Amino acid sequence: MKREYKIRLSETSEVKDFVTLAEKCDFDIDISYNRFIIDAKSILGVLSLDLTKVLTVKCAKKNAEFEKMIQKYCVA
Numbered sequence: 001m002k003r004e005y006k007i008r009l010s011e012t013s014e015v016k017d018f019v020t021l022a023e024k025c026d027f028d029i030d031i032s033y034n035r036f037i038i039d040a041k042s043i044l045g046v047l048s049l050d051l052t053k054v055l056t057v058k059c060a061k062k063n064a065e066f067e068k069m070i071q072k073y074c075v076a
Helices: 012-025 043-047 065-073
Strands: 003-006 029-033 036-041 055-059
Touching: 003 065, 012 043, 012 065, 036 043
Parallel strands: none
Antiparallel strands: 003 055, 029 036, 029 055
16 A cells, blocks of 8 residues: 655755655655656655655555654645
8 A cells, every 4th residue: 555645845955854764764665746756765866856846755665754754844
């Protein structure tokens, strides 16, 4: 069951923090906008997305620690 979140990353430092969080997980995490899907563990990939838009994060597994940490980037 995939977990899905809507997030906004507005600064390069937030992208770096988000990617660092994703790298700690032992499962796949994708981040997307429109039809572009990027590995969330790739800082260059995430930086290539339009950071002015709300992004969608999809996780392959449930991870309480990751979910807790990602909440600061979530939008309604």
